[in-house]
Amino acid sequence: MAEKVLLTAESKAELEKRLEELKGKGRAEMAAKIEEARSFGDLSENAEYDLARDEQAKMEREISDLENMLHNAEIIENVSTDTIGVGSTVTFTMDNKEYKYQIVGSQDSDPMNGKISNDSPIGRALLGHRAGDEFRTEIKVGVHVNKRIFKIITIH
Numbered sequence: 394m395a396e397k398v399l400l401t402a403e404s405k406a407e408l409e410k411r412l413e414e415l416k417g418k419g420r421a422e423m424a425a426k427i428e429e430a431r432s433f434g435d436l437s438e439n440a441e442y443d444l445a446r447d448e449q450a451k452m453e454r455e456i457s458d459l460e461n462m463l464h465n466a467e468i469i470e471n472v473s474t475d476t477i478g479v480g481s482t483v484t485f486t487m488d489n490k491e492y493k494y495q496i497v498g499s500q501d502s503d504p505m506n507g508k509i510s511n512d513s514p515i516g517r518a519l520l521g522h523r524a525g526d527e528f529r530t531e532i533k534v535g536v537h538v539n540k541r542i543f544k545i546i547t548i549h
Contacts, residue, residue: 400466401480415459423449426448427445429441479520484494485545494509497509518543520540527544
């Protein structure tokens with residue numbers, strides 16, 4: 394059974410748009426590129442043709458990956474503000490420094506823009522906690538295990 398892919402509605406729409414572009418314009422452009430490369434002569438010694446076919450295979454893999462992802466997508470909605478779950482936006486302190494992140498599925502993870510994966514060490518540590526909770530946990534980063542103190546301030 395395929396693993397579900399947690400997505401925001403916006404991410405799902407972006408993936409659907411990308412898939413539509415690849416299947417339409419992308420495939421048409423690739424067919425034209427392959428046809429042009431064929432015109433260069435003997436296919437057994439045609440580097441342009443080989444390159445075009447490799448690009449086509451890469452594009453088809455991306456199409457397949459997007460189709461599988463969308464087929465197994467579960468949209469994050471009806472987020473509880475009682476406990477931290479996927480979709481929650483959490484303000485917390487970790488070792489007395491304040492952070493604010495939305496907990497998202499791994500596909501939507503973008504820490505530089507305030508989105509961390511529910512599969513990340515910090516995301517996993519936060520799941521299930523409530524506003525006001527203070528707890529100590531070990532966070533594995535690479536080969537190192539660090540003890541961290543968390544305090545949940547708010548859940549949105």
